[in-house]
Amino acid sequence: MSRLSLRFVTLGVATPVVALFGLAALAGLYRGADAALALIFVGFLGASIMLARNLRLLVAWARQPVGTPAPQGEGLWGQVFAELGGRIQRECEVKERLSAELGRFQQAAMAMPDGVIYLGEDDLIEWMNPMAEQHFDLDRRNDLRAPLQNLVRQPEFVAYLRSRHPAEPLVMHPARRRDRSLQIEVVPLAAGRRMVLSRDVSQLERLENMRRDFVANVSHELRTPLTVVGGFLETLIDGLDDFSREDVVHFLTLASEQSTRMQRLIEELLTLSALETGAPGVGEAPVDVSELVDEVFRETELLSAGRHEIRLALDGGGELLGSRKELHSAFSNLASNAVRYTPAGGHIEIGWRAGAGGGEYWVRDDGIGIDLVHIPRLTERFYRVDRSRSRETGGTGLGLAIVKHIVTRHQGELKIESQPGAGSRFAILFPASRLKSG
Structure with missing residues (x-):
């Protein structure tokens, strides 16, 4: 029991005792000593009964669950019970608040x-x-x-x-x-x-590994053409008079090709960086698909320079909602890959079809093909099935990564089917929500 409670109990007993002795003193003055003693006895008996009854109430209340209302005491005991009940109520409220805070903390920790x-x-x-x-x-x-x-x-x-x-x-x-x-x-x-x-931190570790691989790949891809360009220039500077005009033109042509390759690599790196960081793309607008596919077809013919038989297959036209620049990049990437990896005399088909379920752009060839084990990784940056062949054909290893990001930005799906020695088919499927029939 607290000091405050003991103070109230003491006060509840002392006050009637003091009053009793006062009455006894008055009785002794007027009625004699016997009357005073009788009055004192009766008073003590009554006070003891009241004290016992209130103590029983206190003990019974203490055995009840916390929060049980305080009993109604007699005299100052009523104030004692009220004070004790108020303090217990305040402590229960504090406990409930702390319990609620703990519950919220545990819920947060669980989530x-x-x-x-x-x-x-x-x-x-x-x-x-x-x-x-x-x-x-x-x-x-x-x-x-x-x-x-x-x-x-x-x-x-x-x-x-x-x-x-x-x-x-x-x-x-x-x-x-x-x-x-x-x-x-x-x-x-x-x-x-x-x-x-x-x-x-698995994802962070994978990203860090990708970053290291990316830096290593970029350094490697730039080092090769820089070495070639530097070597040709050094050779010409040291012995320009020793070479014929045809040799000089040959060296400069090779150096120019390597310079173009570096420029293309840097441009594709910037494009890929913008796509991967979620930078806002060029404003979307309806794109005439037939016109775009026909443009890619003509560019592919120029790139092939007559080495392949190239066919255009259009089944419906319409307009495709998107960025013309990005769509052109994706379409031409797939077509130029077909030219690079299809031997001379091979066949390439560039096509588009539109229907109720959406639109499909595809490039099919009968080139060298790709083993099934490599297909899931083809859209990774710098991933190559045959690294030496990629360098011979001028590939940067970034084209399909760029295509994948562009397709994703246009809510499309990239599908790859290939078989070694039998050719490949790359297709982009667009949802019907992006297609407007012509």
Whole structure:
């Protein structure tokens, strides 16, 4: 019982006793000592009965669930009960607020994309969220109150957990999911408790690997033509008078071709960068598909220079909602690839058809074809089936990556069918919502 409660109980007993002695003194003056003693006895008896009854009320109330209304006491006991009831009510309200805050915190922790584990003494698991269960392959129903190091036994993790003040987060691969990378951090809490935070950084690690590969590929792709150009120029500078005019023209022509290749690579890198970063594209407008496909067909004929038999197949026209510049880039990329990878004398078909289900642009050839194992990776930057052949044909390894992004921006789908030695068919499918019949 608090000091305030004891003060009220004392006051509730002392006040009637003081009044009783006052009455006894008056009785002694007028009626004698016997009357005074009788009055004192009766008063003490009445006060004792009232005190016992109120104490029983207090004990019975204390045994009730928290929040039970305070009893109605007699005299000052009523004020005592009211004060005690008010204090308990205020403490219950504080407790409810704290419980609600804790509930909201736990809900937030349960929904976090990172794993959270609370460790008590001896690193026993007190609580964990679902993401931590996934990261560490744990089960909240069975693993609570178990030592974390007994459940996650990877040596690097156990050593990191035993280090009471780790300087840097730990990056590890879970034993059962080697393709996943976790970043682990231990945060000290009060009373010897700790919190283990885990974050899946697999995608970040893949992006970092892609960035390194990208830098290496770009450096490699630029180094080759730069070496050729530099070598020809150095040769001509050192011995211009030793070469005939035909040799000089040959060297400069080769240097120009390599310079053009570098320029094309840089332009495609800028285009791909804009597409991958989600930069706003050129304003969309209705594009006359027949006119666009016919333009790509004529450009393909010029690129082939008579080495292939090229056929145009148009089945319906209409208008396609999109960026003409981007669509031209995608269509011409597929057509130029067919020219590069189809031997002289081969056949190439460029076509378009429109129907109720949407539109389809395709390029078919009977060239060298692609093995099925390579098809899923064809749209990766710098991925080549045959690297040496790609350099011979002047490919940059970025064309299909650009096509993939353009198709995605136009809510389309890129389909690739190929067979080694039998040729390939690349098709772009556009939804009906982007097609307006002519």
